[in-house]
Amino acid sequence: MKGGQVDARGGIQAGITSFLKEALSKGCFDAVMIPTRVPAGDSFAWILTDNEDLVAGASPLPPVMPVQGARALSSITKKGKAPAKIAAVMRPCEVRAAVELGKLKQVDLANVTLLSMDCPGVLELSTYLSDPTKGDSEFSRLLDKWDAESLRPVCRSCTHFSATASDIHLGLLGAQAERLYVMPLTPEGSRVTDALNISADQELDSWQAKVDEVRQKREEQRRKSEVELKERVEGTEKLLATLSTCIGCRNCMRVCPICYCRQCFFDSDALEGEVAAHLSRAERKGSLRFPLDTLLFHLGRMSHMSLSCVECGTCEDACPMSIPVGQIFSHVARRTQELFKYDPGKNRYEPLPLVTYEQDELHDFEQPYVKTYSGKGAADA
Amino acid sequence: MDAAFEPKLVGFLCRWCTYQAADLAGVGRSRYPANLVPIRVMCSGRVDPLFLVRAFLKGADGVFVGGCHPGDCHYIEGNLRARRRFGVVQTVFSVLGLEPKRLRLAWISASEGPKFTAQMKDFDAAVKKLGKNTAAAEVFL
Numbered sequence: 001m002k003g004g005q006v007d008a009r010g011g012i013q014a015g016i017t018s019f020l021k022e023a024l025s026k027g028c029f030d031a032v033m034i035p036t037r038v039p040a041g042d043s044f045a046w047i048l049t050d051n052e053d054l055v056a057g058a059s060p061l062p063p064v065m066p067v068q069g070a071r072a073l074s075s076i077t078k079k080g081k082a083p084a085k086i087a088a089v090m091r092p093c094e095v096r097a098a099v100e101l102g103k104l105k106q107v108d109l110a111n112v113t114l115l116s117m118d119c120p121g122v123l124e125l126s127t128y129l130s131d132p133t134k135g136d137s138e139f140s141r142l143l144d145k146w147d148a149e150s151l152r153p154v155c156r157s158c159t160h161f162s163a164t165a166s167d168i169h170l171g172l173l174g175a176q177a178e179r180l181y182v183m184p185l186t187p188e189g190s191r192v193t194d195a196l197n198i199s200a201d202q203e204l205d206s207w208q209a210k211v212d213e214v215r216q217k218r219e220e221q222r223r224k225s226e227v228e229l230k231e232r233v234e235g236t237e238k239l240l241a242t243l244s245t246c247i248g249c250r251n252c253m254r255v256c257p258i259c260y261c262r263q264c265f266f267d268s269d270a271l272e273g274e275v276a277a278h279l280s281r282a283e284r285k286g287s288l289r290f291p292l293d294t295l296l297f298h299l300g301r302m303s304h305m306s307l308s309c310v311e312c313g314t315c316e317d318a319c320p321m322s323i324p325v326g327q328i329f330s331h332v333a334r335r336t337q338e339l340f341k342y343d344p345g346k347n348r349y350e351p352l353p354l355v356t357y358e359q360d361e362l363h364d365f366e367q368p369y370v371k372t373y374s375g376k377g378a379a380d381a
Numbered sequence: 382m383d384a385a386f387e388p389k390l391v392g393f394l395c396r397w398c399t400y401q402a403a404d405l406a407g408v409g410r411s412r413y414p415a416n417l418v419p420i421r422v423m424c425s426g427r428v429d430p431l432f433l434v435r436a437f438l439k440g441a442d443g444v445f446v447g448g449c450h451p452g453d454c455h456y457i458e459g460n461l462r463a464r465r466r467f468g469v470v471q472t473v474f475s476v477l478g479l480e481p482k483r484l485r486l487a488w489i490s491a492s493e494g495p496k497f498t499a500q501m502k503d504f505d506a507a508v509k510k511l512g513k514n515t516a517a518a519e520v521f522l
């Protein structure tokens with residue numbers, strides 16, 4: 001990977017914001033969408049601003065992810081192309097979700113410059129909120145050490161924490177003290193680095209080596225946690241036990257960047273049955289929990305959107321019952337995506353697996369011709 | 382295995398092909414198992430993953446999707462879409478250990494009445510081997 005360097009003397013966050021501030025002042029973009037600390041001080045929110053001072057005071061890498069960036073971007077560009085150039089400063093999983101939403105026509109990327117950075121992960125929202133000061137210092141430590149214990153489980157085994165389908169990627173790993181790497185990944189990215197006179201022709205070997213090292217650790221962690229997760233979800237009984245505390249609040253769905261349907265099936269009255277039908281079903285079974293359809297909701301959501309799940313863990317952060325929804329979805333998503341060799345958010349131009357088909361594929365899922373039918377054999381079979 | 386166990390089968394059948402094959406099987410002499418509830422759909426591409434999941438959770442012991450052979454779909458790619466969606470649902474079932482073999486997809490054209498019967502008998506036998514769908518008795522679904 002090739003790139004250049006910029007100054008980060010005031011720390012990583014300040015390095016990123018001063019890069020953005022300069023790009024803004026040189027007219028590389030007209031506004032910046034970036035996380036910033038809320039006035040109360042104990043959380044972070046997205047702002048869209050052209051004010052250089054606000055950009056300078058923003059938090060491009062907050063310790064938590066209360067709102068998935070792709071959702072914020074969708075709320076701005078859902079109805080069409082932005083009339084002015086917006087730089088969206090997001091974590092890799094947010095960029096990937098934005099790319100998926102672009103394909104789903106929920107984000108218009110036409111006038112958006114996507115900026116990502118190496119992501120050390122985020123802390124669990126509830127843990128952070130219980131003591132923000134402690135959370136802040138833990139996160140600065142993480143930015144320095146890149147270890148994983150205090151991260152959300154999904155981040156601990158996230159392997160997509162670095163360069164992704166963004167226009168510009170900022171490399172924190174392997175950089176010299178008080179420096180940041182800047183990698184233009186698209187012509188749009190080069191437009192920005194050119195305007196800022198950053199020569200991006202340096203081979204970034206030390207960055208690559210560090211990224212590989214972290215990725216290896218995360219892959220190892222992933223293998224371990226998948227073994228543990230299987231223990232909790234494999235088989236109807238275990239799956240039900242793990243999901244049985246679900247209160248059906250649908251938070252996981254509402255905060256998920258990928259679940260965008262305006263008229264969600266699970267909110268519709270398609271699921272409302274007649275009283276008599278409920279009674280007879282309960283009677284047949286001996287007893288039945290209401291409201292119904294906890295498992296239908298989760299399995300249905302997986303079947304609908306797991307191909308685009310970017311494993312961001314936002315759902316898990318939002319679950320009031322501490323159900324490992326994000327881990328379960330990410331576990332399932334890896335397998336469904338594998339079917340189509342699809343890596344969501346990786347390539348803006350690769351079509352979604354459910355809008356493109358091949359005549360000759362997936363034969364493993366077809367029941368082959370059953371040969372026993374002819375003659376008498378069939379009648380007695 | 383309980384010898385008296387009669388599985389409940391649900392079939393989502395494309396009206397242009399498999400549903401007609403079922404009809405043909407019905408009027409011909411090759412009877413298909415009476416425990417199949419056929420549901421007519423306009424095209425296998427109409428079968429939303431939720432249809433399968435819901436039938437399974439409501440206690441169907443086997444859920445079948447029948448469509449036109451690839452290349453023969455009246456809506457060109459409906460069956461190819463069905464196959465992709467089916468692949469996703471069956472994979473979700475496998476990953477979570479939910480007996481993916483209770484779901485089956487096959488292509489049966491309108492003229493293949495005996496083939497439909499054979500397919501259903503085979504499915505019926507396969508499901509009998511799996512036994513009752515435990516979801517049918519679960520309270521906390």
Ligand code: SF4
Pocket residue numbers: 065091092093094119120121122154155156158159160161311312313
């Ligand atoms: S899942 Fe976690 S570690 Fe991975 S990119 Fe998102 S926030 Fe960063």
Ligand code: SF4
Pocket residue numbers: 252255256257258259308309310311312313314315316325326329330
């Ligand atoms: S299901 Fe969860 S992990 Fe997957 S994209 Fe949605 S919020 Fe992120």
Ligand code: SF4
Pocket residue numbers: 245246247248249250251252253315318319320321322323325
């Ligand atoms: S957020 Fe948690 S409790 Fe709420 S619906 Fe999702 S899994 Fe259930």
Ligand code: FES
Pocket residue numbers: 395396397398423424425426447448449453454455456457459460
């Ligand atoms: S019309 Fe039969 S599968 Fe599409």
